[in-house]
Amino acid sequence: MATVRVELPAHLRTLTNTGNEVQVEVAGHVTQRSVLDALEAAYPVLRGTIRDHDTHKRRAFLRFFACEEDLSHESPDAPLPEAVALGKEPFLIIGAVAGGNFSLCRYG
Amino acid sequence: MSSVRVLIGTKKGAFIATADGKRQNWQISGPFFGGWEMYHLKGSPVDPNRIYASQTSGWFGQLIQCSDDGGKTWAVPGGAPEPKMGMPQGQSNKFAYDTGPTGKPLTTHQWYDGTQHPWEFKRVWHLEPSLTDANTVYAGIEDAALFRSTDGGTTWQELAGLRGHETGPKWQPGAGGMGLHTIILDPTNPKRIWIAISAAGTFRTDDGGATWKPINKGLYSKFLPNPTAEVGHCVHHIAMNPKRPGVLFMQKHWDVMRSDDGGDTWTEVSGNLPTDFGFVIDIHAHEPETIYVVPIKSDGEHFPLDGKLRVFRSRNGGNEWQECSRGLPQNNCFVNVLRDAMAVDQLDDCGIYFGTTGGQVYCSPDGGDTWAPIAEHLPAVLSVEVQSLK
Numbered sequence: 001m002a003t004v005r006v007e008l009p010a011h012l013r014t015l016t017n018t019g020n021e022v023q024v025e026v027a028g029h030v031t032q033r034s035v036l037d038a039l040e041a042a043y044p045v046l047r048g049t050i051r052d053h054d055t056h057k058r059r060a061f062l063r064f065f066a067c068e069e070d071l072s073h074e075s076p077d078a079p080l081p082e083a084v085a086l087g088k089e090p091f092l093i094i095g096a097v098a099g100g101n102f103s104l105c106r107y108g
Numbered sequence: 109m110s111s112v113r114v115l116i117g118t119k120k121g122a123f124i125a126t127a128d129g130k131r132q133n134w135q136i137s138g139p140f141f142g143g144w145e146m147y148h149l150k151g152s153p154v155d156p157n158r159i160y161a162s163q164t165s166g167w168f169g170q171l172i173q174c175s176d177d178g179g180k181t182w183a184v185p186g187g188a189p190e191p192k193m194g195m196p197q198g199q200s201n202k203f204a205y206d207t208g209p210t211g212k213p214l215t216t217h218q219w220y221d222g223t224q225h226p227w228e229f230k231r232v233w234h235l236e237p238s239l240t241d242a243n244t245v246y247a248g249i250e251d252a253a254l255f256r257s258t259d260g261g262t263t264w265q266e267l268a269g270l271r272g273h274e275t276g277p278k279w280q281p282g283a284g285g286m287g288l289h290t291i292i293l294d295p296t297n298p299k300r301i302w303i304a305i306s307a308a309g310t311f312r313t314d315d316g317g318a319t320w321k322p323i324n325k326g327l328y329s330k331f332l333p334n335p336t337a338e339v340g341h342c343v344h345h346i347a348m349n350p351k352r353p354g355v356l357f358m359q360k361h362w363d364v365m366r367s368d369d370g371g372d373t374w375t376e377v378s379g380n381l382p383t384d385f386g387f388v389i390d391i392h393a394h395e396p397e398t399i400y401v402v403p404i405k406s407d408g409e410h411f412p413l414d415g416k417l418r419v420f421r422s423r424n425g426g427n428e429w430q431e432c433s434r435g436l437p438q439n440n441c442f443v444n445v446l447r448d449a450m451a452v453d454q455l456d457d458c459g460i461y462f463g464t465t466g467g468q469v470y471c472s473p474d475g476g477d478t479w480a481p482i483a484e485h486l487p488a489v490l491s492v493e494v495q496s497l498k
Contacts, residue, residue: 009167009168010143011143011144011165011167011168012168014141014142014143014144015171015184015187040198043187044186044187044188044197044198045171045184045187045198046198047197047198047199047201047202048169048170048171048198048199048201048202049168049169049171049201050168053199053202053204054204059167059168059169061166061167062167062168095167095168096167
């Protein structure tokens with residue numbers, strides 16, 4: 001069992017009522033999928049806000065970083081860097097700086 | 109003594125304003141969910157302390173929030189960390205279009221350029237709590253569909269007969285997307301519901317949502333190849349006085365309309381309005397022929413004529429309108445009033461409320477004669493609802 005640090009963007013922290021970093025216990029290989037599974041099990045309120053309920057595809061305007069690398073387009077089953085698995089570095093969930101589609105919706 | 113609670117959804121959070129029956133001194137709490145787009149908040153008529161809210165974001169998607177103490181505290185239904193036996197957790201934001209065999213689901217609707225486009229969930233525009241059960245609530249979503257929850261917003265099921273109507277492939281998004289933005293429940297007939305979609309038009313079910321029919325006869329939309337088509341009209345909002353369920357008033361893209369036969373036919377009542385473009389429309393709580401609109405210059409210029417923010421009131425069901433602007437800004441005002449941003453209370457002297465994209469929320473405690481701001485510097489207001497409390 002690995003203890004993985006996950007850093008959340010501000011909007012999601014208002015849902016989890018936590019600080020900017022939470023810790024989750026991950027069994028088996030430490031991958032994007034296993035970390036997000038553990039995160040959503042601990043905080044069900046996050047389901048659907050980071051990835052699709054059913055396909056588990058990353059939401060379009062979110063990015064995943066760790067150890068100064070952009071992991072957004074890595075396979076969800078690829079191992080995360082060892083420093084993340086060892087709890088030395090956090091897994092970062094970031095809201096893309098440019099994003100927020102259809103933000104003018106009500107104005108039509 | 110009676111009091112009112114005004115539920116305000118904005119582009120950057122929700123606010124709640126309360127006042128006693130005089131509606132002069134306001135207490136404002138919030139922002140709730142700061143930074144999130146709060147599309148709509150509405151209280152249950154059965155239990156006024158039960159309030160549902162639509163919380164959305166282009167980055168993080170949709171959430172449903174629920175309060176059981178009049179908006180003091182909130183929780184996401186099913187969002188608690190302790191799973192309950194057999195109950196799906198964390199699914200209050202899961203709006204899955206029906207693909208089952210019963211709803212005749214469609215796979216495409218019309219896109220802006222006339223081609224067919226798949227249905228994609230984007231957000232909840234409007235929440236309409238049941239008139240008889242606090243745990244039942246309807247959601248109007250974009251891309252247009254109607255959902256219902258019977259467990260307090262924990263899980264949602266589509267009433268797919270609407271989207272399965274044969275005209276579905278002809279529905280198209282308005283400039284703001286293809287949202288189902290109006291849901292009206294008939295207090296005298298639990299099987300009758302009216303809904304409106306931009307830009308498809310108005311639909312009614314008389315069998316509890318299993319089947320629907322377009323009710324757009326009398327509408328004229330010059331942007332359509334056939335201006336009197338069965339569907340495709342950009343209906344902006346519909347209002348009904350619950351004491352007179354057969355009579356509906358509509359603010360269309362252009363034109364103010366009324367129906368005296370439950371929507372089967374419509375006639376124009378724009379009359380002497382300075383412009384009949386607009387978004388909101390509402391009805392006095394005790395005078396069902398007294399209606400209110402906020403004229404907007406045009407579909408290209410979403411602000412009041414001449415920089416003057418004016419409500420227009422008709423006391424005889426349309427056609428003859430009088431300006432109600434006392435207390436509203438009459439110089440250099442270029443805000444908009446969005447479709448869900450007007451409401452009326454139920455107090456003896458009916459109060460009228462509306463919010464603007466400039467962050468002002470106004471109240472008239474005397475049926476439109478005079479106006480005063482509740483708040484003047486909020487984020488852009490997306491929706492306004494009011495609860496009358498004893």
